[in-house]
Amino acid sequence: MTTLLIKNAQLLVTMDDHRREIPGGGLCIRDGFIEQVGESVELPTSADEVLDMSGQIVLPGLINTHHHFYQTLTRAVPAAQNANLFNWLKTLYPIWARMNPDDIRISTQTALAELALSGCTTASDHLYLFPNGSKLDDEIEAASAVGIRLQASRGSMSLGQSKGGLPPDSVVDSEENILIDSERLIKKYHDPKPGAMLQIVLAPCSPFSVTGDLMKQSAKLARQYGVHLHTHLAETQDEEQFTLDTFGYRPVAYMQSLDWVGPDVWFAHSVHVKQDEIEVYAHEGCGVAHCPSSNMRLASGIAPLREYMKAGVKVGLGVDGSASNDGSHLLAEVRQAMLLARLRAGLEGASLSSTGGELLTARQALELATRGGAAVLGRKDVGSLEVGKCADLIGINLNRLDYAGALHDPVAAVVFCQPQHVDYNIVHGKVVVNQGKLVGLDLPKHIEAHNRAARRLLEG
Numbered sequence: 001m002t003t004l005l006i007k008n009a010q011l012l013v014t015m016d017d018h019r020r021e022i023p024g025g026g027l028c029i030r031d032g033f034i035e036q037v038g039e040s041v042e043l044p045t046s047a048d049e050v051l052d053m054s055g056q057i058v059l060p061g062l063i064n065t066h067h068h069f070y071q072t073l074t075r076a077v078p079a080a081q082n083a084n085l086f087n088w089l090k091t092l093y094p095i096w097a098r099m100n101p102d103d104i105r106i107s108t109q110t111a112l113a114e115l116a117l118s119g120c121t122t123a124s125d126h127l128y129l130f131p132n133g134s135k136l137d138d139e140i141e142a143a144s145a146v147g148i149r150l151q152a153s154r155g156s157m158s159l160g161q162s163k164g165g166l167p168p169d170s171v172v173d174s175e176e177n178i179l180i181d182s183e184r185l186i187k188k189y190h191d192p193k194p195g196a197m198l199q200i201v202l203a204p205c206s207p208f209s210v211t212g213d214l215m216k217q218s219a220k221l222a223r224q225y226g227v228h229l230h231t232h233l234a235e236t237q238d239e240e241q242f243t244l245d246t247f248g249y250r251p252v253a254y255m256q257s258l259d260w261v262g263p264d265v266w267f268a269h270s271v272h273v274k275q276d277e278i279e280v281y282a283h284e285g286c287g288v289a290h291c292p293s294s295n296m297r298l299a300s301g302i303a304p305l306r307e308y309m310k311a312g313v314k315v316g317l318g319v320d321g322s323a324s325n326d327g328s329h330l331l332a333e334v335r336q337a338m339l340l341a342r343l344r345a346g347l348e349g350a351s352l353s354s355t356g357g358e359l360l361t362a363r364q365a366l367e368l369a370t371r372g373g374a375a376v377l378g379r380k381d382v383g384s385l386e387v388g389k390c391a392d393l394i395g396i397n398l399n400r401l402d403y404a405g406a407l408h409d410p411v412a413a414v415v416f417c418q419p420q421h422v423d424y425n426i427v428h429g430k431v432v433v434n435q436g437k438l439v440g441l442d443l444p445k446h447i448e449a450h451n452r453a454a455r456r457l458l459e460g
């Protein structure tokens with residue numbers, strides 16, 4: 001048994017059911033779980049390890065609900081800089097087809113390092129192409145060096161160009177292989193217990209890259225083992241046209257026809273939905289991974305975030321793949337979500353009273369990235385700092401240039417002001433970022449290897 005005492009936070013933000021914010025707060029942690037939360041003076045004075053968080057704001061660790069780690073190798077690719085989704089994909093598929101298992105490992109660690117430094121303690125990833133012998137196992141093995149929780153999605157593509165899909169045939173796989181490998185991964189890695197560091201998700205890539213039959217078979221398999229389902233949906237108008245032309249349904253109705261709705265399903269993006277489709281999400285319990293930077297980058301549109309929240313739909317945030325962001329800074333995504341929701345409210349002519357009733361607040365945006373993300377991923381053990389939950393938390397030093405003049409409201413400062421790296425990131429009671437430095441990776445060496453791999457991919 002090991003104990004950790006976190007004490008003297010300038011402000012401890014719990015995100016519990018009462019949204020308590022505790023000045024001078026602290027936490028007692030035993031074997032990775034929170035045993036006590038309160039003012040530091042009320043907590044025991046000793047533990048195996050004690051961390052004094054004076055001058056820091058302590059928050060629940062952030063949760064990323066959508067990413068493609070491998071895309072860190074293809075950021076800002078010149079030919080894909082000024083393209084919408086379908087053209088961006090068609091430019092990048094042939095480059096991605098050159099990846100090997102080493103590339104998967106390197107890019108996984110790059111993305112996780114960025115996530116950890118920007119406050120993420122649970123990351124979902126969606127890997128959907130496996131060229132040159134790559135496997136999801138490569139990602140899983142590489143991830144442990146950084147030490148944050150991983151929801152590894154076994155993605156898939158089976159509908160190549162010759163069958164009417166968007167990706168070239170060279171990057172798609174047979175549905176038989178996909179299902180066999182999906183079951184193997186669940187059996188080998190999926191941990192359903194509270195505090196799990198690794199869970200498996202099944203994630204056929206999108207309506208335009210897999211068949212309806214693979215979607216159905218994947219759902220059947222996932223439900224047999226109690227794992228969750230994830231895909232891209234209603235991201236662009238091109239996709240909507242594709243599902244109408246090919247299947248005769250709008251994207252959400254197509255999912256309903258495949259039994260792809262329910263509390264075990266979450267969709268990335270869901271930008272182009274109508275009010276009755278929002279009601280379907282709310283009624284069925286489907287979650288949404290809102291990815292504001294990617295939606296802006298690819299000119300996809302503005303997701304109806306406030307409408308989702310009003311309808312009671314579970315919403316989390318995602319940085320999305322690093323070829324459409326082009327970064328994995330999760331705290332920055334919280335800020336983007338707040339700003340973009342405000343832009344949409346303004347465009348829709350919301351009443352902008354002095355109390356700002358229609359404007360997404362900093363606290364609501366942080367809630368999406370914590371409690372919201374946990375709900376979307378179906379995890380009851382993370383997302384807030386409460387007794388019995390995992391000890392996943394971050395600390396940010398408030399005494400910095402970027403927050404100067406904003407300390408009358410430290411919670412607002414971390415969202416409104418320029419996004420920062422965290423000083424501490426603690427996952428399951430283990431320090432992953434210590435005084436602003438990543439513990440598990442030699443970053444300068446790693447960056448060199450990453451740039452070498454990226455160069456090789458682009459040069460072909």
Ligand SMILES: [Zn+2]
Nearest residue numbers: 232268320321
């Ligand atoms: Zn994506």
